[in-house]
Amino acid sequence: MxxxxxxxxxxxxxxxxxxxxxxxxxxxxxxxxxxxxxxxxxxxxxxxPLPAVVDAIARQTDFNRYPDPLSSRLRATLAEFLNVPGDDIVTGAGSLGALNQILATFAGQNDDGKADEVIYAWRSFEAYPISVGLAGAESVRIPVTADGRHDLDAMAAAVSARTKVILLCTPNNPTGPALTTVETERFIRSVPANVVVVIDEAYQEFVRAEDAVDGIALYRKYPNVVVLRTFSKAHGLAGLRVGYSVSGPELTQHLRVAATPFAVSQIAEKAAMVSVQNYxxxxxxxxxxxxxxxxxxxxxxxxxxxxxxxxxxxxxxxxxxxxxxxxxxxxxxxxxxxxxxxxxxxxxxxxxxxxxxxxxxxxxxxxxxxxx
CATH class of the missing domain: 3.90.1150.10 (Aspartate Aminotransferase, domain 1)
Structure with missing residues (x-):
């Protein structure tokens, strides 16, 4: 043969x-x-992108070199912008890349052959079930309410001993509503502290609801909270694939092990830095x-x-x-x-x-x- x-x-x-x-x-x-x-x-x-960003991209020439695997300059820029420690930021290829790093770190198939569970609203971001499945975990989808909102009570009730990660997409893609601070804090306090709660804020800059949750504020309060953000939407850098997660050292120490080396190119890092500097x-x-x-x-x-x-x-x-x-x-x-x-x-x-x-x-x- x-x-x-x-x-x-x-x-x-x-x-x-x-x-x-x-x-x-x-x-x-x-x-x-x-x-x-x-x-x-x-x-x-x-x-x-902003004119200053376009100019910065045009001046970039060092593509014969690998980028900084830690995106140190971008993390320093974001640390000042968000008023968070630079060590709490882990970059990735868009917020989806950052999410995949979180799932690879905290949810998958265990040594006993049993899969962890990841809870999220549905319908929500359509990459969620793909990313969860490829990580080796099982999806637990909780239907959104009639007005397109997360059913947080049902999500909390679905938590089991196998639950390792919960994804909160706010504003929810594709339905649109954002979570409020009050309901999100109540939800976080209702789930075990060893369950990672991911607040996916890809559209955070577009939110105008006065009571909308601010993921960064909650990350400061709860060690099991991870915030996802991206430069793809508000900054107009979707084609450069640069995003990041923000979480405390209890989580970032493990996330760095799973982070994809060189995921953010030097052109993406520079563009993102200049965009933040002209926010x-x-x-x-x-x-x-x-x-x-x-x-x-x-x-x-x-x-x-x-x-x-x-x-x-x-x-x-x-x-x-x-x-x-x-x-x-x-x-x-x-x-x-x-x-x-x-x-x-x-x-x-x-x-x-x-x-x-x-x-x-x-x-x-x-x-x-x-x-x-």
Missing amino acids: TPTDALAGGIPPRPVVNRLPRYAAGKPPVAVDGLASYKLSSNENPLP DQVVERVQTLVDERSRVMAGLRDLGWRVPDAQGNFVWLELGGESYRFAELAGERALSVRAFPGEGVRVSIGEPEANTRFLDLCADYTKASERS
């Missing part, structure tokens, strides 16, 4: 791989004659997107749409079985949106023209529904 014959049946992956969902990235829009195309399917920042400009840009979010939400409600509170850079339409059809209609107008078949459609806040076209689609969709 030749090597080719031996491979004819394929090389099987680990059994868990065939049980995992496939990550479906937002698709680009289909070109339509006479219309500018807009991608509203990936929660990307439609604005480019006032980042805030101004984010506010323009928040203003557009407010306009879109008001427009939807004027049309009679019931939508959850939107605290990220996206809105959620609970369309159920009509989700895929709505996405097709958006495509006919050169808009790409993110459909979750049978559940709903997530639409990122984009350029003003794109948002207006989306509202026009929702108006026509409403009229068509009233006629049917």
Whole structure:
């Protein structure tokens, strides 16, 4: 038998791989004659990085060298910005990379063959079940409430002796609401202190709810809390893959063992540093997107749409079985949106023209529904 014959049946992956969902990235829009195309399917920042960041990237030339595996300069910049010890920060390839490091450290399959459990709301970030499964742990999904919020009481009730990590996505992607400080603290106090609670704040800069939780404040109070943040959204650096976690030394001493070496390139580190150093400009840009979010939400409600509170850079339409059809209609107008078949459609806040076209689609969709 030749090597080719031996491979004819394929090389099987680990059994868990065939049980995992496939990550479906937002698709680009289909070109339509006479219309500018807009991608509203990936929660990307439609604005480019700050000019100072672009200049810093252009001046970078040391790509023949490996980056600093600890991202020491970025961690020092973040330490000053957040007023936290630099040793409490662990960088990763986006907040997802930082999350994978947390799961690799604290949740998986044990020496006795039993898998740890990771609890999270559902629907939430679609990479969660993939990351948990690849880590060797088991997912425990708790349905969100009717208004798209975490059901924290049900999540607390689901904690077992096998629970090692709990993921709190705030604002929740794709539904939109943010957790409050009061409910989050009550939840943290209700679970065992040896369970790691991850507060995933990828969209933290877009939150305007006065009672919204601040993960950094809770990390200061609770040794089992880890905060995830990213430069992909507000800073407009999604393509450079740079994020980080913040946690106390009880956790970071172990996280550094599992951290992927050289995960953050020198170009990503420099870009992130310069963006933090010009954070006032980042805030101004984010506010323009928040203003557009407010306009879109008001427009939807004027049309009679019931939508959850939107605290990220996206809105959620609970369309159920009509989700895929709505996405097709958006495509006919050169808009790409993110459909979750049978559940709903997530639409990122984009350029003003794109948002207006989306509202026009929702108006026509409403009229068509009233006629049917």
